[in-house]
Amino acid sequence: MGEETCPEADAGEGVRSRAEAGVTAEAGAMAAAVATEATVAEEAAETVGAAAAGASTLFDGVSFGSLRAKNRFVRAATWEGLATDEGRMTPELLEVYRELAAGGVGTILTGYAHIVADEQPNPRMMGIYDDSFVDEYRELVDVVHEAGARLVLQVAYGGSATRLDPPSKRILGPSAVANPKTGIVPVEASEDDLASLRDAFAAAVRRARVAGFDGVELHAAHGYLLSQFLSPRLNRRTDAYGGSIENRVRFLAEVVDACRNAVGDRFPLLVKLNCADERRDLDDAAGVGAPSVCTTEADAGASGANAAAGDAAAAADAARVEGEASTADVSAAAPAAPATAETPERGLVPKESLRVAAVLAEHGIDAIEVSGDWHAFSPKECAGEPFFASFAARLARQVPVPVILTGGNRRFDVMERLAREDGIAAFGLCRPLVCEPDLVNRWQKDPHAAPRCLSCNGCNSTPGHRCILPPRR
Numbered sequence: 001m002g003e004e005t006c007p008e009a010d011a012g013e014g015v016r017s018r019a020e021a022g023v024t025a026e027a028g029a030m031a032a033a034v035a036t037e038a039t040v041a042e043e044a045a046e047t048v049g050a051a052a053a054g055a056s057t058l059f060d061g062v063s064f065g066s067l068r069a070k071n072r073f074v075r076a077a078t079w080e081g082l083a084t085d086e087g088r089m090t091p092e093l094l095e096v097y098r099e100l101a102a103g104g105v106g107t108i109l110t111g112y113a114h115i116v117a118d119e120q121p122n123p124r125m126m127g128i129y130d131d132s133f134v135d136e137y138r139e140l141v142d143v144v145h146e147a148g149a150r151l152v153l154q155v156a157y158g159g160s161a162t163r164l165d166p167p168s169k170r171i172l173g174p175s176a177v178a179n180p181k182t183g184i185v186p187v188e189a190s191e192d193d194l195a196s197l198r199d200a201f202a203a204a205v206r207r208a209r210v211a212g213f214d215g216v217e218l219h220a221a222h223g224y225l226l227s228q229f230l231s232p233r234l235n236r237r238t239d240a241y242g243g244s245i246e247n248r249v250r251f252l253a254e255v256v257d258a259c260r261n262a263v264g265d266r267f268p269l270l271v272k273l274n275c276a277d278e279r280r281d282l283d284d285a286a287g288v289g290a291p292s293v294c295t296t297e298a299d300a301g302a303s304g305a306n307a308a309a310g311d312a313a314a315a316a317d318a319a320r321v322e323g324e325a326s327t328a329d330v331s332a333a334a335p336a337a338p339a340t341a342e343t344p345e346r347g348l349v350p351k352e353s354l355r356v357a358a359v360l361a362e363h364g365i366d367a368i369e370v371s372g373d374w375h376a377f378s379p380k381e382c383a384g385e386p387f388f389a390s391f392a393a394r395l396a397r398q399v400p401v402p403v404i405l406t407g408g409n410r411r412f413d414v415m416e417r418l419a420r421e422d423g424i425a426a427f428g429l430c431r432p433l434v435c436e437p438d439l440v441n442r443w444q445k446d447p448h449a450a451p452r453c454l455s456c457n458g459c460n461s462t463p464g465h466r467c468i469l470p471p472r473r
Helices: 013-020 023-034 037-048 091-102 133-146 191-211 225-230 250-263 305-310 350-362 389-398 412-422 431-435 439-445
Strands: 062-064 067-069 073-075 107-109 150-156 215-220 269-274 367-371 403-406 426-429
Touching (some): 067 150, 091 107, 133 150, 133 191, 150 191, 215 250, 225 350, 250 269, 250 350, 269 350, 350 367, 389 412, 412 426
Parallel strands (some): 215 269, 367 403, 403 426
Antiparallel strands (some): 062 067
């Protein structure tokens, strides 16, 4: 399941069974934490000040290309695990989107959809791999549009980041290098494979446009295939797709071009991008010449009611946004290779990510969603600030496309400041909307309202990834 990063997921039945064992104890801790809700709301009110919701820039409309949304709130893509095994819609999945759209969020990013029938990162995820999906998604689009929200389909090829058990029979990657999280060694994609993948992404985007979606987001974060090409740890190619960052971004740029050719210039195309693949690189301020992504608790003092709420949850290895997996075993996985001089330790770093974003803007992307290796963070250590806020602010100054910030968005006043002062166009939320699908409506009535979500990740252990807290009274 996951948050805002993404992801943006359950690691399969094996992880779910282990996680369920701790749900009872976790629920007990959450019950105690719920008792602090009134205090949390009180503290949040003090930081919000006198701003009224009607005057808030967060309820201004926002555009991603030709997509015009009613506010700046985005439901970050979240793997619900409610589709059929073949990726088809179900009544339960439709109801999730009905609740979200009615709850006031301006734009909904779907859980990721796999673009190839025999390659699937997670079980019971959505699909978009053939034309038969078009008609059934029209009902989904209509449900969301009737409530006044916009709907963007996220598409992905998982590659060696898959958590399907057993994994797909043939898994492609930029190089035959063991994935450090799953241990899976993919087949190095040939020129023909790359052409087939470009065609598969383009066909998926075309189907989404025909079905009536308001746009498509290409998932190039969280270690999936497009992200792997950007990473020097996983991309060891010596051809035009490997080496320099200009070469490593080439395949993603070609996918963008193929999608553009399939749907034309007017259909919105978004990309989800890691600002860095690892926490240690986010903390390296020299990477982008900006402050560290997170302030420490000591630096921030008692900053943030929701940071205090987040302290109730140990989110260090948090639930994933729509596909970001934990460290569960995968059957038939090979052990990860140790890093050597020939096998770089690090993945994409912030300076390179800025360059990737610039290239994407040149190729006509309509928005970039900023994410990263967010599962290494907890709301407490970020002291109420979104996890990747400093990078997103830097990016917003450097690229001429809207920037969506996902990960750790809990405080209305912080998002308001980032929108007004740093030019962040929109804000992605996942777990808060799992807990309260109507949170945006609550904020419109009362910007002082504190989200109930405690980042406990209990939703990751429930069927359909539902919140474990009792319903709000």
